[in-house]
Amino acid sequence: MxxxxxxxxxxxxxxxxxxxxxxxxxxxxxxxxxxxxxxxxxxxxxxxxxxxxxxxxxxxxxxxxxxxxxxxxxxEGRPLPRWTLGALVAGGVVALWVFTTLTYAMGLLDASRSATAEGDATVVTTGSYLWNDITARSSADSISVESTGIGFLLMLVAYGVVTFVVARGWRAWTR
The missing domain is CATH 1.10.8 (Helicase, Ruva Protein; domain 3)
Incomplete structure (x- = not known):
């Protein structure tokens, strides 16, 4: 059968x-x-x-x-790195960094727009936040925000460092 x-x-x-x-x-x-x-x-x-x-x-x-x-x-017999946890925490740090930088830039833009409402000239507002120089320009018919500096490069480095530290990346090379 x-x-x-x-x-x-x-x-x-x-x-x-x-x-x-x-x-x-x-x-x-x-x-x-x-x-x-x-x-x-x-x-x-x-x-x-x-x-x-x-x-x-x-x-x-x-x-x-x-x-x-x-x-x-x-x-497995040895402590292993926790890469997923490291990437998640570092992603949260980067998201917070980007959110706060955008919030700062929007504040500069709001200040620039407020000054534009009082006159017809182009108003330029500048500031510095997290190693970035941020410039907001506003006129009667346009707005713009510009960011220069090493802040975003540092953000990438911070992502790698936070990932490695939180994940305990050195465990990948130790026995």
Whole structure:
């Protein structure tokens, strides 16, 4: 007697893949080849376990994705960098930097527009913020904002430094 394998229902596939997606958020620090191997094995184990207790039970038996990922990271035997966390924190720092710089520039532009409302000449307002010289020009029919300086270059350097420090990037070279 031969048994034919039935196709896994779509709901079970979605449930399994949702769990593996949550797990991938916590396992980004593992080497890519190791992660792929783990996902392949877990996908096969979950599919096999679903035949016995259903996909909901199989996923529940694995436990929370964060705890399982922590176990895999511990099994790696050495502390690993957390590149995703570093990139997220550095992205937040850069977003804050850009937001505050744009807010400052908009304030200069508002001051320039206010002065333009009183007369017909072009009004130039200048200021300096986070190593950028910002110039706002306003006339009756146009407005412009210009930024010069090394601020945005420093922002890129800050992104790299914050990423490396928060991620503990030196762990990539230590054993």
């Amino acid at each position: 031969t048994t034919t394998r039935t196709r896994t229902p779509l709901v079970d596939v979605l449930r399994r893949e949702a769990y593996l997606a949550r797990l991938s958020l916590f396992m980004d620090d593992l080497p890519r080849a190791r992660r792929r191997s783990i996902y392949r094995d877990l996908r096969a184990e979950l599919t096999a376990a679903a035949d016995d207790s259903g996909m909901t039970g199989a996923v529940r038996d694995l436990g929370p994705a964060a705890v399982l990922a922590h176990g895999y990271r511990e099994a």
